[in-house]
Every structure is written in structure tokens, then in C-alpha cells.
Amino acid sequence: MDGTARKAAHDELLATDIEAYLHAHEHKSLLRFITCGSVDDGKSTLIGRLLYESKLVFEDHLAALEADSKKVGTQGGELDFALLVDGLAAEREQGITIDVAYRFFSTELRKFVVADTPGHEQYTRNMVTGASTADLAVILIDARKGVLTQTRRHSFLVSLLGIRRIVVAINKLDIVGYSQKVFDRIEADYRAFAAQIGLDDITCIPLSALRGDNIVELSPNTPWYTGPTLIHHLETVPLEDLAASKPFRMPVQIVNRPDLDFRGFSGRIVGGTVHPGMAVRVLPSGRTSTVARIVTFDGDLPEAVAGQSVTLTLADEIDISRGDVLAAAGDPPTVADQFEAHIIWMGEHEMLPGRPYLMKIGTRTVGLSVAQPKYRVDVNTLEHLAAKTLHLNEIGVCNINLDRPIAFDPYADNREMGGFIIIDRMTNSTVGAGLLHFALRRADNVHWQAIEVSKDAHSAMKGQRPAVVWFTGLSGAGKSAIANIVERKLHQQGRHTYLLDGDNVRHGLNKDLGFTDADRVENIRRVAEVAKLMVDAGLIVLVSFISPFRAERRLAREMMGEDEFIEVYVDTPLEVAEQRDVKGLYRKARSGQLKNFTGIDSPYEPPEHPEVHLDTTTWSAEQAADQIIEVLREYSRIP
Amino acid sequence: MDPILTHLQRLEAESIHIMREAVAESERPVMLYSIGKDSGCMLHLARKAFYPSKPPFPLLHVDTTWKFKEMYEFRERMVRESGMDLLVYQNPECMQLGINPFEHGSSMHTDMWKTEGLKQALDHYGFDAAFGGARRDEEKSRAKERVFSIRSAQHRWDPKLQRPELWSLYNVRHNPGETMRVFPLSNWTELDVWQYIHLEQIPIVPLYLSAMRPVVERGGTLIMVDDERLPLEPGEVPEMRSIRFRTLGCYPLTGAVESAATTVPEIIQEMLLTTTSERQGRLIDADSSGSMEKKKQEGYF
Numbered sequence: 001m002d003g004t005a006r007k008a009a010h011d012e013l014l015a016t017d018i019e020a021y022l023h024a025h026e027h028k029s030l031l032r033f034i035t036c037g038s039v040d041d042g043k044s045t046l047i048g049r050l051l052y053e054s055k056l057v058f059e060d061h062l063a064a065l066e067a068d069s070k071k072v073g074t075q076g077g078e079l080d081f082a083l084l085v086d087g088l089a090a091e092r093e094q095g096i097t098i099d100v101a102y103r104f105f106s107t108e109l110r111k112f113v114v115a116d117t118p119g120h121e122q123y124t125r126n127m128v129t130g131a132s133t134a135d136l137a138v139i140l141i142d143a144r145k146g147v148l149t150q151t152r153r154h155s156f157l158v159s160l161l162g163i164r165r166i167v168v169a170i171n172k173l174d175i176v177g178y179s180q181k182v183f184d185r186i187e188a189d190y191r192a193f194a195a196q197i198g199l200d201d202i203t204c205i206p207l208s209a210l211r212g213d214n215i216v217e218l219s220p221n222t223p224w225y226t227g228p229t230l231i232h233h234l235e236t237v238p239l240e241d242l243a244a245s246k247p248f249r250m251p252v253q254i255v256n257r258p259d260l261d262f263r264g265f266s267g268r269i270v271g272g273t274v275h276p277g278m279a280v281r282v283l284p285s286g287r288t289s290t291v292a293r294i295v296t297f298d299g300d301l302p303e304a305v306a307g308q309s310v311t312l313t314l315a316d317e318i319d320i321s322r323g324d325v326l327a328a329a330g331d332p333p334t335v336a337d338q339f340e341a342h343i344i345w346m347g348e349h350e351m352l353p354g355r356p357y358l359m360k361i362g363t364r365t366v367g368l369s370v371a372q373p374k375y376r377v378d379v380n381t382l383e384h385l386a387a388k389t390l391h392l393n394e395i396g397v398c399n400i401n402l403d404r405p406i407a408f409d410p411y412a413d414n415r416e417m418g419g420f421i422i423i424d425r426m427t428n429s430t431v432g433a434g435l436l437h438f439a440l441r442r443a444d445n446v447h448w449q450a451i452e453v454s455k456d457a458h459s460a461m462k463g464q465r466p467a468v469v470w471f472t473g474l475s476g477a478g479k480s481a482i483a484n485i486v487e488r489k490l491h492q493q494g495r496h497t498y499l500l501d502g503d504n505v506r507h508g509l510n511k512d513l514g515f516t517d518a519d520r521v522e523n524i525r526r527v528a529e530v531a532k533l534m535v536d537a538g539l540i541v542l543v544s545f546i547s548p549f550r551a552e553r554r555l556a557r558e559m560m561g562e563d564e565f566i567e568v569y570v571d572t573p574l575e576v577a578e579q580r581d582v583k584g585l586y587r588k589a590r591s592g593q594l595k596n597f598t599g600i601d602s603p604y605e606p607p608e609h610p611e612v613h614l615d616t617t618t619w620s621a622e623q624a625a626d627q628i629i630e631v632l633r634e635y636s637r638i639p
Numbered sequence: 640m641d642p643i644l645t646h647l648q649r650l651e652a653e654s655i656h657i658m659r660e661a662v663a664e665s666e667r668p669v670m671l672y673s674i675g676k677d678s679g680c681m682l683h684l685a686r687k688a689f690y691p692s693k694p695p696f697p698l699l700h701v702d703t704t705w706k707f708k709e710m711y712e713f714r715e716r717m718v719r720e721s722g723m724d725l726l727v728y729q730n731p732e733c734m735q736l737g738i739n740p741f742e743h744g745s746s747m748h749t750d751m752w753k754t755e756g757l758k759q760a761l762d763h764y765g766f767d768a769a770f771g772g773a774r775r776d777e778e779k780s781r782a783k784e785r786v787f788s789i790r791s792a793q794h795r796w797d798p799k800l801q802r803p804e805l806w807s808l809y810n811v812r813h814n815p816g817e818t819m820r821v822f823p824l825s826n827w828t829e830l831d832v833w834q835y836i837h838l839e840q841i842p843i844v845p846l847y848l849s850a851m852r853p854v855v856e857r858g859g860t861l862i863m864v865d866d867e868r869l870p871l872e873p874g875e876v877p878e879m880r881s882i883r884f885r886t887l888g889c890y891p892l893t894g895a896v897e898s899a900a901t902t903v904p905e906i907i908q909e910m911l912l913t914t915t916s917e918r919q920g921r922l923i924d925a926d927s928s929g930s931m932e933k934k935k936q937e938g939y940f
Contacts, residue, residue, distance in 0.1 A: 011912075014912060015908070019904060021908075022907065028645060029643055029646060030650075101782035102783075102825070103776075104775070104776045104828045106830075111831075116782075126803070128805070129804065132805040132806045253659040253660060254662065254663050254689075256689065256691070257692070258692040262691060268655070268807070297686060307649055307652055308652050309656050309659070311691075416807065419805065419806045421808045428812040428814055429800075433803070
């Protein structure tokens, strides 16, 4: 059926049988696509034409369009469809579109949401935003110009964002005399390039958006073209729902508790299907249960699929909160806290490696820091370039670190489980977006085992509450001496303790580490991890380490629970410590035999708010130890 | 179940997702309830989003005292049915000055009662997130509006404050004093809203359906004589005509259309066969083609 006949049939059905018409409309599917190209390629004209052809331009709009076309139109007073879609008044005068605009039209078979983004180089941000929700991309090429740098840039960006279906709209064919030769050459050029970036689902269509050729009906001007028209292709391209065939995933948005008898977990399913009786695993805790009900306002469902917003209840009472992911028990996502990721920087200020940002992924927000980029991608040449940072609209590959583990799937497997945004902590603005590729740790496939004997059970048996007493101070300040006395006294009282001493740990666990700043950071990180395991076992752990940097001590503090971390600043002036020089180390450092010695040629950052501040020039070690035991009592660690 | 959702199922799920995100990450959310069909659709979606709980926020009607009588009646009915709390805010300054569309003009009337009233209400109650029923298809300048639109402490819409929205990740964080307007119906079209109302049998104000009503014709626009406050011009006599309204606002500012449509399907049929856009019935837009845009920057919804 050609376009005119179709439209007539549409109007006929509408006028004579509204119920049948509504039934048809109700069952339409939805296709979201992005258009890439610049104003010069006729992109706005194309979108205006699609709206016009689908009868979505009303008379009053059309009157405004006619007036505008005469005033600022570029078509010599003829209808300028581009004016239908260029938004804000200021931009209209500049003649360029900035930002992402969303347009809507529908045909008898489908409803369409078009993300309209400008093609200028500086607007990578907008294109990435528009592409993130698109199922398909329409890439415009001006038939007079062929495949340009911007064509390559647009194709790279849509492929990066995971769009596999490409329509190449070879536009303005009227200007080149509807030449098949021109069309064939551009198609061959494009396919050769696209293969390099892994795009192969490509449909090329010869168009004139201005004249309407091959938009709705096959044009008599291109008798050599036998493929689909643009509309026909958009409304018939298969939409087999890939998300539904993936393993079940649902990030929890809200814990729904109307009363004490109901506890449901509300969220939108982002992968697979779910049904009552199905085994699910909660990430990152690793606990499992089975789905009891799928609750909706319209009654319980026997099954729910990717895309639906539902509320699940589980057979067991387990601890689940916003940000957790419910997943198929047999095929759960990975849990990790270090990744390699693509990052697209969107902030006005450059990215600062090491700076703490926030990451939102799914329904979880965690602390994030980004390492210096491994490389930056030149979006025009696709070359990998060295980079120390990323500026607005730059794309790079970086390692990232989170302050808590998250459940994720690689972006290529599931966009909603692997795409994230970066938020500036100070301004709260969205300054970047990223795609997770893989976890860096070898332990990335080790799921957190839900442990049945908990920390509380361990410590209850020992008649104490676990804690870390963290001694920090210069070498020779007296940390180990005091820690030893504290441990002896606790032991005498029947407490369960362990002393982690810097020197001893460096003989074993950390013997591969030196004294550079990087190694010192790693040294403390490992010790903090060990201390955390011991706290889980219910022990009172005494940690005696110089630990010169605030950031790492803060890291250790954040790993422990409330009231579990007691920082003890063993405050001995450098002169006094150097004078004591119990191990003869200051002498060596002063003579240059020992490098990176804290207090001499490596800095010590004293604590700002320690729980205990010991001035060793006025207190004896014995008194200091008693003071610490008193604090343990105050913090309810021991009776 | 068919693994491919229909467009309406996808829109519904997206709106529910948006509402839950806003509630989970804001401190004091509220739903702006204008009594119109979009508000009705939004209220229905909210009841779905939090079921079996009640939506955890109140409804706020920024009133002008000039709505149709039937709208006020309908508002009370919906509050009863949903069991939600309703807050009605009327700008006290307007009350005192007796701002009305006849003496002060449509532009000042709308600005003072609605734009200023909304700002005052948000400040008064300390709401930091407000759901609104605006859609991107309504007007050209709305096509670029975010789902979560951030406003400065002075309620201004500043293009620089707006954030890119990728995937279904919404950044709801804001600084003290800043507020969010949240538009769960962003991606719905007028047809979708009507279709959904039909499918879900969502109650609507009877004024949307045709009936014999008293009207006067002014400058080609049919104005309903809803109460005695409408000053009749010399020689003007209200006549009964079969009319309905495509949008509902203040009665002196809302143009009616002659129609025989008495059911929702008939409304949809008329809408698709007609050739003027929805907002055309709103006199406020008639000034200039950039006027909606200006209103948005000043804080109008």
C-alpha cells in the first residue's frame, strides 16, 4: 500500500470505527531513535518532515511555520520544516540547536520518540545523552559531501553507546540529480568505515527530506532504489526485546511497607523475566530467597518482564534496601569495587583524577575516584592519545575505584546495569557518564558469601564488642610499647585481642612493599582490610603503624562500624623521638642511608580529631594504656 | 506475556520509575494537582507506583479562585477517592487585590495567581520536589525540558543548571534552597494521555465531554458563563450550545469548542480529525510564539 492509500485507510478507520482504531493504537510498540547530523545536512528538515507527514503539525502550528518561514526561513519563503523543531528562541536566532530535544510522532504501527541532537563537535555530551536511550540511530549524510569526519564521529559515539542498528540517510539527493552513482559510492564508503568499528546492521536510504523523496512513499525520482522508505523501515525494523532474554535484574528503588504485614521491593526490571517461585539473589549481600508475589495496583502478576515497574515480595525476611539488586540466583551479576570504564566528561571543569566524586548506577549512589586516563579517544580519528585528565566532551578509558562494592553487568551485556553517571559532590551537577567494562580484581567472580555466624554472634560469645584501636605517630613515639601494655592488660581481663604491628606485618604480608608514598598507602590499606576481618571475628584489634597520611586512616575508619574505630595519636615531638632513636633509624635517615623516612624526608599528617590524644612527654606508657582502656569502656567495647 | 511491551506499557513503567526515584531521593515531595486530565493521569500513575502504600506525598492545588465550579467539585471527589491529603494555596496578595482576568488582563492574572502562587506555596511548605503534568509534546520549547528540571532558590529555570539525563539515571541531588520540578509524563503525547484515560477508566472532569452549556462568543473564542462574575458586554446574551473543553484552566481564559463528543473515544476521534493544537484553547499563549518559553524561565510550569 502506498502512502496516500495508507493515509486514506487511516482516516477512514478513524472516522468510522473509533474503537477499532483505538485498539490498534493501544497495541503499537515504541521505537526510540536518535538523529545525528548537522543543520547543514538537513536534519531538522528531516524531523520536521516526519512530523508533518505523520499529520502531527496542526493548523495553528502550520500558520506559525508559514510566518516564520517568511521571516527567518532558509527556503526562500517556502515552508522551512526545520523551523518546526528548532527550539528555544535564542537558538533559533543563532541558527543552531543546542541540547537534546525529544519529538514524538506515530504511524499506524508504531509510536516513535526521536532524540534530536546537534552534530557539532563540542556537543558530544548531547549526542551521548540522546544515544543512551535510543534503539536505533539515523545518521544523515549530505549527498554532495559524502562520508565526513562528523559522520565517523557520530557513528563512533552511537556504537560506543551500544546502538547496533544504523540507518544511513543519504540526503539532498535532489541536488545531485538523484544519482545512483553518488548513492552507491557513499554507501560503499560508509560500509567500509562502519566495519572497522563493528557496526554491521546498516540500511542506506536515498532521501530528499526537503522534497519528501523516499520518506513515506518510494520516489519516482529514484527508480533504481528498491529498498524500504524511511518510515517503512522505522516501523518494521525488528524490536525483538533483547532485554527480556537476559538474566533477571531489578535494582530496588523503594522498600514498600504500608503496614507491618507487607514488605515489598519496588523497582523496574532491567533484564529478563521473573515469576513467583523463582530463586533470586540479593546483591551485594549475596543472600538468596524466592519470589513470593509480583504485586501491582492491577492485581498480582504471574510473570513480569524487562521494562515493567513492579513490586516483589520474597518468601524470606532478609535485609534489602534501596540500591540493592535482585537478580536470578543462578546467574547473578558480578560484585566489585574496581573497574575499567569508558568515561565521557560533561562538566565545565576538567576531571580531577583522585578527586572524590559520586557515582549513580541503577538505584545506588557510591563514592568514586578516577585514576589518570589510560588514554583518551580522538572522536574524529579514533586514535588513542595520552592524557592526564579529561575536559568537557572528551572521552577516555580509565580505572575507577569505588568506596563500596556494587553489583554490575558489563555495559555491552546490559546498558542499565553497566551505565553510570558521575556527580560532583560540591555542586551536585552531573559532570560525566561512564560505561563499565570489567572488574579489575581477580576476585571479581567471588560472590560475597552470606555468612551465617555474624559479627554479633562472634563478639557475643567473647563477651565484648569488637574494635580497632589505631595507634598513629612518628617512628619511636612509643606506639608499640603502649599497644603492648594495652594488650597485656586486656588479656588479663579475659578479653580477646590481637596486635598488628607495623614492623611484624612488613616481614610477612607486606614484605613486597617499600616506603614510597604509593607503597605506604597500600601498606595501610592491607592492614585495614586485615583489621576489618578480625573485627568481623569479634576481636579487639590493636594496630600500631606510623600511618602518616590522613586519607588512609580515614579509609580505615570508614571500613569499620560506628564506635568500632578508636584513633590514638601518640604525640611525641620529632626532637624527642629522634633523641630516643630506639632502633637507630633516625641516625640512618639523617645520614642519608634511609630514604623516605617519616618526619625527615617524608611528611607526617597528625590526626585532626583523634579519639585519644596522648602526650608522651607528660604521660607514662602505663598511664597511657589505662587511659585507652577507659576509652574502650566508654565506647561500650568492654564491660 | 508478550515479551515486547506496548508503548503505553512502556510509558507507564517509565513514569512509575520516575516517581519512585523522586520520592526516594527528595526530602519533601509534592504533586501539583491542577484537576485537568494530565493531573488525573499523573495521580492515577502515582497510586500505581506506590501500591499497596498510599502515595507518600500530598496534592497541592495552586488555586486562582477562577476555576470552573465543576473542577472544584471534581477535586473534592478525587481527594476522597485517593485518600490523599490536599493542600490548596491561594496567593494572599491576589486575594487582597482581587486580581482577576478582566481588570488585570490574562497575563497578569496568570502570573500573579499561578506563577507567583506556586513559588509562594513551595516556599511556604518547604517542598523540594514537585511533580507536574507537563509533556514535551505540548509546545516546541518544552521538547528540551528535562524530566528532573532544577530551579534555583529563586525558582528560576537556568539553562546552566540543567543536567544531562542518560539511560534512566536521574540525578535528584540538589543544594539547599534549590528545588526540582519532576515531569513523569514527559514522553507522553496528548493522544497517549487520552488513550490511557480510556483504557484505565480514569475519572475526568465532565467539562471535557460535550453538553449544553451557556456561552458567549468573544473574538472567535467561546467563553462559558460559569458564574455571575463574568461581566457581560452590552448586548451580550449567553446562549446554550453543545460544547466541551480540550484543556481546563480559569474559566474566563479557557476557550470551548463546539462538539458532539460525549465519550472519551469520541473525544479522541475529534482530536485526531481536528486541525488545531491543544494549547490553542489557552489564551495565555496567544501573545507571541516565544511566550511559553518566557513563562518557563520565570517559573511558570
